[in-house]
Amino acid sequence: MNKIIVAAALLGCTSMPALADYPERPIELTIPAGAGGGTDTSARKLALLLEEKLGTSIAVLNVGGGGGSVGASQFMQAKPDGYALFATWNSPLTTVPQVQNVAYTLDSFTPIASTSETAYTLCVHPEFPAETGEEFLAELAANPDKYTYGNDGIGGTMQLAAERIFQARGIKAVAIPFGGAGETLQNFLGKHVDIYGGSISPVLPYVEEKQAKCLVVTSAADVPALPQAAGLASLGLGDKETLLWRAILGPKGLDQAIVDKLAAVIDEAVNDPSYVEFLASKGEVPNVVKGEALGARLKTEFDALAVVSKNLGLAK
Template sequence: MSHILKGLVASLGALAAVAFAPAALAQDYPTQPITVVVPFSAGGPTDTVARLVAQVMSKDLGQQVLVQNVGGAGGTLGAGQVANAKPDGYTLLLHHIGMSTAPTLYRNLAFDPLKAFAPIGLITAVPMTIVARKDFEPADAKTLLTYLKEKGADTTYAHAGIGSASHLCGMLLQEAAGVQMITVPYQGAAPAMTDIIGGQVDLLCDQTTNTTNQIKAGEVKAYAVTTPTRVASLPDLPTTKEVGLDKLDIGVWHGLYAPAGTDPAIVAKLEASLQKALVDETVKSRFAELGTAPVTASEATPAALTAELTSQIELWRPIIQAAGTYAD
């Protein structure tokens, strides 16, 4: 064999090895623990969803799926960290509806939600509830509306930061009731709930994953659920539509993402693992206790998450622009 032919064979072999390497890596994936970044504080509703799903995915993938809380800037800090992470499948993002509001809320957003990530799938859509400190004066949702029209300017409304689900719900509540309240931002849903329970602030609208246990324990006063139908775990709680707040209709969807450029074979493995987690009986029962349910298999896909994110960005843009609420 000539030197030229030997060189050509060696070059072809090297090219084949390079082409084979990503496929081999995807086939072996995962070989180390996976980190799921939750861009909100520990103990909050999104953190609860993440830890339930991560536990089952750990068993399925044969590696630990660890939850890391990176709060701040309405979820954009943690999301930005994942957007800039190595696209090897070992750093993921579990985010909620805030992914779709960030492009309008933040004038200087460092990433494009539709371009910076490889969607894996939807997880769940969580209803929200309007709750208050347990000694708040209004006895029910209808008297709450009357109260807000008279004393809304003196009422404090807690939320988990600009862009959080509780912030978005508060915007809709004020719009639907035709009032302006004193908004009190917190560094996450958990500390906001702590101050509601402690009586430091008046109102909060947050996900059932963060309010159901407190409602059942009598630690907070509950007024309504923000979805068209009642929640099975809180059957006595009326819907916002029932009490005359037709414009207040919001559920908080959650999705799982990898950084853009992640090998499609790895994304497919993660999609399959996510789908297994969502049919796990423990996950289903815990979700039910918290007033939500896993999405269907057809929704726990990259295509479904992409479609949801795209449509929700367009849905929220005019609402946020009309409210005139922005962050730097």
């Protein structure tokens, strides 16, 4: 018996340096969207800070498609050793599974920490016959099925956010799904769709260059980065608010000690003044929810959106 106890103690001691030395090699960060979108740009900026704080390199892997479900499905095969992380927005986890058959559930991942949140926005080309949010909605309402809007995938959070607004105003617009905000933006700029629906950060430079005008944000409040855009409260639709938020997760079974270490480092990086300034320039704010609390947030949102998706006729 004493030999067994000693052996167990030795095993415990040998595992401690492994965590103390973590990470000992590069980390791969999977982003379930194409390059150039809001999650991609935010995650890449954050990765630079995490590299400094963790003392290792982080390789970014973009896996777009299916509103984020392709990347999520691929990532769930990763080993839970701390060297594979998943930088996502909420839609692939809480919205897409409502309307698509996916290979994963919330239990397929280990929540580590959320990083930021923001509104979605609806933007049009400069020649669009509206200059305010109210005029924009009136134009859509007067022309059923005339206008197309790009979004981040069938049943994605952007589509859900738009449809909550449209349903409330009796609007019928044609949803065109893409692989992420970056792909949506390129098709919008190429005038393959009439309306950009997506996160604020990718479209913001084009707003500043007068190549797009954003007229509505999906938050109840206005967003300072988009002064022409109306918050939903000003349109009498404050109860239709839908936010986009981002998070870092690991594979199922990730050691709690690694989760805690990563969550602490992510918290530091997100609140680094340079990252806070970066987020503000993109119309986002820091928002760190860690571990079990993040898991609870995901579950609460998943359950709420299940009801909303069913009511909107989007449920699978």
